[in-house]
Amino acid sequence: MSTSIEQLSCQELVELVTNYLEDALAQEERDSFEHHIAGCTGCHEYVRQMRQTIELTGRLTTADVSPEVEAKLLAVFRDWKSR
Numbered sequence: 107m108s109t110s111i112e113q114l115s116c117q118e119l120v121e122l123v124t125n126y127l128e129d130a131l132a133q134e135e136r137d138s139f140e141h142h143i144a145g146c147t148g149c150h151e152y153v154r155q156m157r158q159t160i161e162l163t164g165r166l167t168t169a170d171v172s173p174e175v176e177a178k179l180l181a182v183f184r185d186w187k188s189r
């Protein structure tokens with residue numbers, strides 16, 4: 107991971123979202139993450155929904171996000187971006 111602020115891809119963002127919400131990112135990663143969601147409606151919505159999920163369930167670990175759910179979300183992003 108570079109120390110400069112880089113553009114994250116949507117897939118990289120999805121991989122970081124649990125760490126972000128658990129406040130477990132390095133400062134540079136957090137900056138990149140927030141930079142991305144500020145300009146990407148799909149990921150902004152994704153983070154919002156993840157936050158909501160945590161509020162509903164009380165907690166969220168990486169294990170709670172099944173590969174199926176993650177793949178489905180990425181498919182939704184691709185679909186959204188292709189419009």
Ligand SMILES: [Zn+2]
Nearest residue numbers: 115116146149
């Ligand atoms: Zn994105």
